[in-house]
Amino acid sequence: MLSERRLEVLRAIVQDYVGTEEPVGSKALTERHRLGVSPATVRNDMALLEEEGYIAQPHTSAGRIPTDKGYRLFVDRLAGVKPLSSPERRAIQNFLDGAVDLDDVVGRTVRLLAQLTRQVAVVQYPSLTRSTVRHVELLSLAPARLMLVLITDTGRVEQRLIDCPSPFGEASLADLRARLNSRVVGRRFTDVPPLVQDLPESFEADDRGTVSTVLSTLLETLVEEAEERLMIGGTANLTRFGHDFPLTIRPVLEALEEQVVLLKLLGEANESGMAVRIGHENAYEGLNSTSVVSVGYGSGGETVAKLGVVGPTRMDYPGTMGAVRAVARYVGQILAES
Amino acid sequence: MLSERRLEVLRAIVQDYVGTEEPVGSKALTERHRLGVSPATVRNDMALLEEEGYIAQPHTSAGRIPTDKGYRLFVDRLAGVKPLSSPERRAIQNFLDGAVDLDDVVGRTVRLLAQLTRQVAVVQYPSLTRSTVRHVELLSLAPARLMLVLITDTGRVEQRLIDCPSPFGEASLADLRARLNSRVVGRRFTDVPPLVQDLPESFEADDRGTVSTVLSTLLETLVEEAEERLMIGGTANLTRFGHDFPLTIRPVLEALEEQVVLLKLLGEANESGMAVRIGHENAYEGLNSTSVVSVGYGSGGETVAKLGVVGPTRMDYPGTMGAVRAVARYVGQILAES
DNA sequence: TCTGGCACTCGAACGTACAGAGTGCCAACG
DNA sequence: CGTTGGCACTCTGTACGTTCGAGTGCCAGA
Numbered sequence: 250m251l252s253e254r255r256l257e258v259l260r261a262i263v264q265d266y267v268g269t270e271e272p273v274g275s276k277a278l279t280e281r282h283r284l285g286v287s288p289a290t291v292r293n294d295m296a297l298l299e300e301e302g303y304i305a306q307p308h309t310s311a312g313r314i315p316t317d318k319g320y321r322l323f324v325d326r327l328a329g330v331k332p333l334s335s336p337e338r339r340a341i342q343n344f345l346d347g348a349v350d351l352d353d354v355v356g357r358t359v360r361l362l363a364q365l366t367r368q369v370a371v372v373q374y375p376s377l378t379r380s381t382v383r384h385v386e387l388l389s390l391a392p393a394r395l396m397l398v399l400i401t402d403t404g405r406v407e408q409r410l411i412d413c414p415s416p417f418g419e420a421s422l423a424d425l426r427a428r429l430n431s432r433v434v435g436r437r438f439t440d441v442p443p444l445v446q447d448l449p450e451s452f453e454a455d456d457r458g459t460v461s462t463v464l465s466t467l468l469e470t471l472v473e474e475a476e477e478r479l480m481i482g483g484t485a486n487l488t489r490f491g492h493d494f495p496l497t498i499r500p501v502l503e504a505l506e507e508q509v510v511l512l513k514l515l516g517e518a519n520e521s522g523m524a525v526r527i528g529h530e531n532a533y534e535g536l537n538s539t540s541v542v543s544v545g546y547g548s549g550g551e552t553v554a555k556l557g558v559v560g561p562t563r564m565d566y567p568g569t570m571g572a573v574r575a576v577a578r579y580v581g582q583i584l585a586e587s
Numbered sequence: 588m589l590s591e592r593r594l595e596v597l598r599a600i601v602q603d604y605v606g607t608e609e610p611v612g613s614k615a616l617t618e619r620h621r622l623g624v625s626p627a628t629v630r631n632d633m634a635l636l637e638e639e640g641y642i643a644q645p646h647t648s649a650g651r652i653p654t655d656k657g658y659r660l661f662v663d664r665l666a667g668v669k670p671l672s673s674p675e676r677r678a679i680q681n682f683l684d685g686a687v688d689l690d691d692v693v694g695r696t697v698r699l700l701a702q703l704t705r706q707v708a709v710v711q712y713p714s715l716t717r718s719t720v721r722h723v724e725l726l727s728l729a730p731a732r733l734m735l736v737l738i739t740d741t742g743r744v745e746q747r748l749i750d751c752p753s754p755f756g757e758a759s760l761a762d763l764r765a766r767l768n769s770r771v772v773g774r775r776f777t778d779v780p781p782l783v784q785d786l787p788e789s790f791e792a793d794d795r796g797t798v799s800t801v802l803s804t805l806l807e808t809l810v811e812e813a814e815e816r817l818m819i820g821g822t823a824n825l826t827r828f829g830h831d832f833p834l835t836i837r838p839v840l841e842a843l844e845e846q847v848v849l850l851k852l853l854g855e856a857n858e859s860g861m862a863v864r865i866g867h868e869n870a871y872e873g874l875n876s877t878s879v880v881s882v883g884y885g886s887g888g889e890t891v892a893k894l895g896v897v898g899p900t901r902m903d904y905p906g907t908m909g910a911v912r913a914v915a916r917y918v919g920q921i922l923a924e925s
Numbered sequence: 926t927c928t929g930g931c932a933c934t935c936g937a938a939c940g941t942a943c944a945g946a947g948t949g950c951c952a953a954c955g
Numbered sequence: 956c957g958t959t960g961g962c963a964c965t966c967t968g969t970a971c972g973t974t975c976g977a978g979t980g981c982c983a984g985a
Binding site (some may be wrong): 286287288289290293308310386420 | 957958959960961964965966967
Binding site for chain 2 (some may be wrong): 977978979980
């Protein structure tokens with residue numbers, strides 16, 4: 250068990266290291282923080298903290314830097330989430346309010362987040378699996394060619410081309426369109442499949458093939474779109490990473506291009522709260538020297554997608570968490586309004 | 588005027604420098620290339636080339652490196668476009684053939700280009716201004732709320748919400764939808780405005796406000812979408828840039844996030860051929876130590892958008908140009924087929 | 926016009942020395 | 956027992972001087 254003061258020492262180390270990016274020694278610590286004890290005492294505490302694995306020395310006779318475990322303790326017990334100032338909040342709201350469509354909302358969010366945290370921002374487009382259907386449209390492009398357009402309540406539009414097994418008349422088309430909409434509009438994507446299962450039966454034999462094709466395309470679209478889209482921004486902030494540059498930055502850039510990796514990272518954000526993955530806690534090894542702060546966002550209590558930032562383990566956790574949470578809230582509001 | 592041999596020396600310098608990334612001296616040159624003359628002669632030639640501004644020395648008594656002007660001459664007169672090998676061509680075609688929709692085509696293209704050139708790839712989505720309308724759909728979401736969906740022949744879908752000044756009946760809606768489509772389907776975007784100008788007049792007074800709103804939204808969409816979307820990839824290749832890292836890479840990453848800047852860069856690609864902008868020829872100063880190779884692509888002789896790569900001025904121009912041209916061709920083919 | 930020779934320059938690499946920051950340990954103190 | 960001041964030790968980073976080598980410019984001769 251660590252005494253109160255030892256925790257205080259760890260907190261001071263983390264704060265100083267985050268600020269200076271340099272290993273911090275006992276003397277500097279006592280000067281910068283009012284710990285009320287002498288450097289020698291701090292040295293003893295540091296030796297203990299090191300023994301427990303919370304801090305480490307890059308080399309003998311250098312200062313200490315926090316380990317992943319140290320950051321973890323810091324985040325869990327020593328640091329709160331730093332709320333943004335109210336001018337900041339207003340700025341966020343104003344900036345997001347200017348968005349004209351979904352792409353714009355996501356684009357603005359990613360820029361905002363990158364700017365606030367001075368790190369790399371990642372924003373997932375609102376997920377279709379959680380959304381509901383606003384409208385399904387069927388268009389006839391050619392005698393045996395249809396286009397299926399799916400419109401969601403989050404403002405997303407997906408379209409698919411369909412080659413029909415047999416020509417499909419305008420009347421049947423209108424019929425199918427009407428029936429489809431009456432059954433699925435307002436429904437959640439996950440609820441759709443059983444609702445349309447029996448539709449082909451109510452059509453004439455000639456048309457059943459086409460109806461089935463349309464339905465399977467629709468269901469496919471719902472599933473496929475679980476494979477989400479992402480937007481990232483602020484990669485230029487990577488250049489602030491440190492001195493040991495190319496080695497650190499390269500795998501990060503690679504990871505950022507692997508949407509699958511990013512989605513997994515974001516995916517680890519807990520339903521309710523914020524998730525902070527520190528260094529080696531990230532499964533993807535290219536990101537072993539970075540931390541990921543992510544959180545879900547959505548409108549009206551529903552989490553429709555996630556967003557977060559990727560930065561060095563040596564980051565300002567309270568500030569970053571505050572910014573991420575605030576942005577997530579405001580984006581949720583914007584989505585709810587539109 | 589530069590003699591044949593001097594040009595040959597310049598070519599050798601460029602090739603060696605691109606290969607080794609190190610200033611190249613007279614002795615090394617004669618060893619690596621069969622110039623048929625001694626190092627002393629080459630030195631004289633180099634002195635002259637330097638006087639003319641084609642090469643420079645980083646410091647006295649170091650080898651020479653090409654200047655932007657030197658690269659320019661190299662590209663214009665000394666180097667051809669290196670065609671890809673036929674296995675490469677097959678690989679490209681196979682890879683692009685697997686694409687399922689427009690997003691996928693662009694995504695694959697950007698990855699392909701980044702991989703082939705080992706540089707940063709930028710691909711513009713097919714432009715709407717050049718495309719034609721495949722279908723316009725109008726949906727009623729609420730009594731006084733419509734959704735406009737625009738579908739293009741390149742497979743893009745755009746949607747806009749419309750708040751009507753007055754309620755709009757289903758009959759009027761169907762009427763407007765039919766008239767709109769009969770007038771604009773198959774037309775180029777730029778041709779649309781005059782074709783729909785007189786539409787409000789043929790509706791009843793009550794509906795004219797709404798019809799006008801719909802039309803202006805439609806025209807707005809066409810124009811707004813001239814503000815194009817981009818996809819970029821291969822940013823990890825920036826880490827191969829050089830030793831003077833952070834200074835070079837930072838402004839490039841920043842530029843890459845400024846879509847406007849990128850669009851301008853691509854925009855400089857000539858209608859017909861390929862454009863190569865070397866170093867300071869780029870208007871944006873963050874890219875002063877990079878070169879941009881760009882070319883238009885499209886289906887059936889029409890240029891619908893552009894693509895290209897951004898890399899260090901010290902790049903393999905013939906190879907890069909070959910890859911860019913080849914990819915552009917195949918993307919054009921794919922678009923023509925779909 | 927080309928070539929070989931020669932003196933010169935300058936950066937990169939290496940070794941040494943030194944200062945500074947930080948540590949661990951220990952004895953002493955409240 | 957926890958805390959403190961003192962002290963010897965161990966590193967890294969920096970500065971400095973030397974050497975080495977690649978490359979140059981110039982010149983005289985073929």
